[in-house]
Amino acid sequence: MNTSIIDAHGHDNDHSGDDHHGPAKGIGRWLYSTNHKDIGTMYLIFSLLMFFIGGTMAMVIRSELAIPGLQFVHPEFFNQMTTMHALIMVFGAVMPAFVGLANWMIPLMIGAPDMALPRMNNWSFWILPVAFGILLSTLFMPGGAPAGGWTMYPPLVLQTGDSFPFLIFSVHLMGLSSIMGAINVIVTIINMRAPNMSLLKMPMFVWTWLITAYLLIAVMPVLAGAVTMLLTDQFFGTSFFLAAGGGDPVLFQHIFWFFGHPEVYIMILPAFGVVSEIIPVFARKPLFGHDSMVYAASSIAFLSFIVWAHHMFTVGMPLTGQLFFMFTTMLIAVPTGVKVFNWVATMWRGAMTFETPMLFSLAFVFLFTIGGFSGLMLAIAPADVQYHDTYFVVAHFHYVLVPGSVFAIMGAAYFWLPKWTGHMYNEALGKVHFWTSAVFVNLTFFPMHFLGLAAMPRRIPDYSTQYADFNTVASIGAIGFGLSQLLFVWVLLTSKKGPKATAEVWDQPQGLEWTVPSPAPYHTFETPPSLSEMDSHH
Amino acid sequence: MTEPVSVQFLSVLERLACLSRRAAASQVNNLMTRKLSLSLLGLILAGTANAEWALNMPKGVTDLSLETYNLHMMVFWWCVAIAVVVFGVMIVSLVKHRKSRGVVAATFSHSTTAEVIWTTIPVIILVLMAVPTAETMVKLEDSRDPDLSIVITAYQWKWHYKYQDTDVEFYSSLARESLGARRKQSGIDPFSVENYLRDVDNPMVIPRDAKVRLLFTSNDVIHSWWLPAFAIKKDAIPGIVNEAWFRANEVGIYRGQCAELCGKDHGYMPIVVEVIEPEAYAAWIASHDGER
Numbered sequence: 001m002n003t004s005i006i007d008a009h010g011h012d013n014d015h016s017g018d019d020h021h022g023p024a025k026g027i028g029r030w031l032y033s034t035n036h037k038d039i040g041t042m043y044l045i046f047s048l049l050m051f052f053i054g055g056t057m058a059m060v061i062r063s064e065l066a067i068p069g070l071q072f073v074h075p076e077f078f079n080q081m082t083t084m085h086a087l088i089m090v091f092g093a094v095m096p097a098f099v100g101l102a103n104w105m106i107p108l109m110i111g112a113p114d115m116a117l118p119r120m121n122n123w124s125f126w127i128l129p130v131a132f133g134i135l136l137s138t139l140f141m142p143g144g145a146p147a148g149g150w151t152m153y154p155p156l157v158l159q160t161g162d163s164f165p166f167l168i169f170s171v172h173l174m175g176l177s178s179i180m181g182a183i184n185v186i187v188t189i190i191n192m193r194a195p196n197m198s199l200l201k202m203p204m205f206v207w208t209w210l211i212t213a214y215l216l217i218a219v220m221p222v223l224a225g226a227v228t229m230l231l232t233d234q235f236f237g238t239s240f241f242l243a244a245g246g247g248d249p250v251l252f253q254h255i256f257w258f259f260g261h262p263e264v265y266i267m268i269l270p271a272f273g274v275v276s277e278i279i280p281v282f283a284r285k286p287l288f289g290h291d292s293m294v295y296a297a298s299s300i301a302f303l304s305f306i307v308w309a310h311h312m313f314t315v316g317m318p319l320t321g322q323l324f325f326m327f328t329t330m331l332i333a334v335p336t337g338v339k340v341f342n343w344v345a346t347m348w349r350g351a352m353t354f355e356t357p358m359l360f361s362l363a364f365v366f367l368f369t370i371g372g373f374s375g376l377m378l379a380i381a382p383a384d385v386q387y388h389d390t391y392f393v394v395a396h397f398h399y400v401l402v403p404g405s406v407f408a409i410m411g412a413a414y415f416w417l418p419k420w421t422g423h424m425y426n427e428a429l430g431k432v433h434f435w436t437s438a439v440f441v442n443l444t445f446f447p448m449h450f451l452g453l454a455a456m457p458r459r460i461p462d463y464s465t466q467y468a469d470f471n472t473v474a475s476i477g478a479i480g481f482g483l484s485q486l487l488f489v490w491v492l493l494t495s496k497k498g499p500k501a502t503a504e505v506w507d508q509p510q511g512l513e514w515t516v517p518s519p520a521p522y523h524t525f526e527t528p529p530s531l532s533e534m535d536s537h538h
Numbered sequence: 539m540t541e542p543v544s545v546q547f548l549s550v551l552e553r554l555a556c557l558s559r560r561a562a563a564s565q566v567n568n569l570m571t572r573k574l575s576l577s578l579l580g581l582i583l584a585g586t587a588n589a590e591w592a593l594n595m596p597k598g599v600t601d602l603s604l605e606t607y608n609l610h611m612m613v614f615w616w617c618v619a620i621a622v623v624v625f626g627v628m629i630v631s632l633v634k635h636r637k638s639r640g641v642v643a644a645t646f647s648h649s650t651t652a653e654v655i656w657t658t659i660p661v662i663i664l665v666l667m668a669v670p671t672a673e674t675m676v677k678l679e680d681s682r683d684p685d686l687s688i689v690i691t692a693y694q695w696k697w698h699y700k701y702q703d704t705d706v707e708f709y710s711s712l713a714r715e716s717l718g719a720r721r722k723q724s725g726i727d728p729f730s731v732e733n734y735l736r737d738v739d740n741p742m743v744i745p746r747d748a749k750v751r752l753l754f755t756s757n758d759v760i761h762s763w764w765l766p767a768f769a770i771k772k773d774a775i776p777g778i779v780n781e782a783w784f785r786a787n788e789v790g791i792y793r794g795q796c797a798e799l800c801g802k803d804h805g806y807m808p809i810v811v812e813v814i815e816p817e818a819y820a821a822w823i824a825s826h827d828g829e830r
Binding site: 068069071075076079149192214247249283284287289291292314319338353354370376380383387388409457463466469528 | 550565585591592593595596602605608613614616617620621625627628630631635636637638641642643644645647648652653656657660664666668671672674676677678679695718720721722723724725727728729731733734735736738755758759760762764766769770771772773775776777778780781783792795796797798799800802803804805806808
């Protein structure tokens with residue numbers, strides 16, 4: 001950490017190297033970086049790369065499912081694709097994207113010079129390419145990549161070929177990276193806020209990330225424990241999950257979902273934060289019910305620990321267990337509803353304009369809510385028995401993850417891109433990207449509700465002919481959505497050609513990140529921001 | 539044997555063309571586009587007659603499958619009602635409160651009254667949903683006094699049925715016609731195979747109106763026995779015996795599939811249950827009982 005004395009001009013006078021005069025030159029800048037902005041950029045680029053790799057796998061899946069009959073791949077490879085698609089999108093695309101946004105924006109939003117633990121920050125990023133290198137290399141191993149689903153249920157996952165220990169090790173590494181990232185976020189937020197920024201004065205994105213970071217620290221070790229038990233069952237003669245040795249296969253599901261359900265909120269809470277930042281700016285009106293948003297997000301986080309077995313209504317639980325998990329799950333609708341009502345109330349009697357970040361945020365509110373409705377339907381245990389493991393569930397979690405989390409990430413990218421690059425992106429192309437994405441995402445995932453209700457199971461490479469029509473529609477939508485994302489890359493690549501951005505970028509946005517120039521200098525807030533700047537926030 | 543990928547793409551295009559032809563053909567009754575736009579109406583009518591564009595959950599043939607369907611529709615209508623209000627307010631706001639109309643943004647950012655209202659009303663709605671659901675769940679668990687018990691053992695990738703207190707037991711796996719057509723690039727059009735991937739060699743046979751108790755277990759990995767018409771989906775887990783029951787009200791042939799990923803042929807272990815009249819069932823069980 002920088003312990004040098006800071007002079008009146010905000011520059012330090014010691015001789016600790018080039019670090020304080022701008023970025024190092026060449027590859028070293030990225031390999032050894034301890035700068036939150038560089039590390040944030042690396043996280044975001046890594047996440048985009050993973051989004052395309054996972055997306056390519058989705059294209060393989062949708063091509064195979066476009067019509068009945070097996071055309072392109074064998075069932076074994078199809079199962080590898082669904083498994084890898086999920087692991088890469090969850091751990092490689094969505095989570096690192098939010099960590100990237102946290103790295104870039106949390107110090108700027110709370111007036112801190114950097115993350116609290118910069119060297120650990122470097123490490124937590126550079127673990128990721130190693131983890132995913134290992135995971136992707138399993139595609140070329142004898143027996144192929146893991147094919148037992150991202151949920152890794154034993155005993156099936158123990159039938160994985162040579163890639164099994166590599167799967168476990170890469171999951172360990174991903175967990176390690178997430179835990180370190182989470183520690184960094186918590187320490188930064190608790191210790192490095194600008195003077196007079198009390199906890200309840202923090203912007204919503206910072207708040208949702210603080211809660212998310214606690215969730216990560218609570219549950220990633222649980223996942224690590226679960227997969228370690230798989231490893232010892234496979235190689236060291238234990239029988240945690242093997243019935244033949246007195247173990248219980250369902251125990252794994254309980255442990256996995258104790259991690260898995262908070263994980264769902266790890267992927268959506270920062271999205272709530274992003275949307276809560278964007279809507280007020282383009283509605284030109286303060287966020288409605290800031291404090292109740294904080295309490296709602298905290299309630300959701302608490303409830304996420306006591307709902308896990310709603311993923312397991314078909315494993316044969318006692319009636320009391322089913323009732324408990326059904327009631328707690330239904331309760332989540334209350335704080336989630338509060339969030340949606342607050343966003344709508346923020347828009348109400350605002351003066352709205354519809355730039356690309358706002359369009360993504362509005363689509364988020366609409367489409368995430370649709371995913372919330374199907375979530376409420378899934379909470380009803382007897383109905384869940386009919387929905388469970390069908391395309392209805394696939395539709396549900398893709399609605400909350402794609403037009404939910406992914407749209408929020410894209411909205412955030414457009415929203416803060418001028419702050420990062422110093423230039424306005426191409427607004428017209430951004431809007432085209434939004435509209436094509438929004439149309440195709442619905443074309444892809446809405447018909448899946450019907451397929452699930454008509455009893456098409458998930459994770460099957462081929463299907464009966466009555467499911468043909470909606471599957472064809474979904475495949476057309478998926479390929480359209482995939483192609484639309486190339487436009488996103490184009491907008492990002494050409495963003496430096498746009499006109500110069502002002503410090504404020506948008507129309508009188510509130511928040512400390514808009515008080516620094518665009519692009520944000522390599523070092524910001526070397527002296528804490530003054531009280532008057534703080535006042536402009538609330 | 540392996541055709542180039544380009545040929546396969548052509549077959550996909552062919553299928554797309556076929557799809558549009560069928561859509562055009564259905565213009566006599568109903569324009570496809572109109573059908574799609576009427577999909578919400580389709581849900582209102584809860585029509586499942588059209589298998590091609592089926593929109594809703596089947597009502598099934600047991601009292602509890604009907605109750606399940608009714609719960610599903612109850613929550614669905616609550617969601618529709620909430621959506622109309624929330625999206626309605628949002629759309630009004632998007633139309634009226636836009637800067638291009640020259641409006642000036644209000645400055646309010648809090649209302650305790652509003653917060654209390656929109657926290658309380660959802661709680662009341664949830665209680666209204668939870669009560670009938672809990673009632674159905676109690677009934678679903680009551681498997682006492684069955685007329686007939688069947689032990690279902692799952693294998694990679696077939697089912698084994700054993701009728702308790704008889705010698706009747708048999709394996710049930712994917713029917714021969716589908717087996718040929720399911721191979722990669724088999725050259726057989728799945729549309730030419732009746733009940734493609736949803737037919738078996740030996741269906742489970744059940745008498746109408748009997749209370750049937752099913753006991754599930756597995757020989758290898760976890761599977762899940764799912765028959766939508768009976769609203770039963772229960773995991774078959776090695777080392778554990780699970781239980782479910784049903785009473786089918788109508789004779790007929792009902793189809794389902796394994797619902798839990800169980801390896802490479804997970805998509806190829808269908809379930810077929812034939813519900814027949816009790817007299818016919820007595821004859822069926824007698825003729826099979828002596829087989830061993």
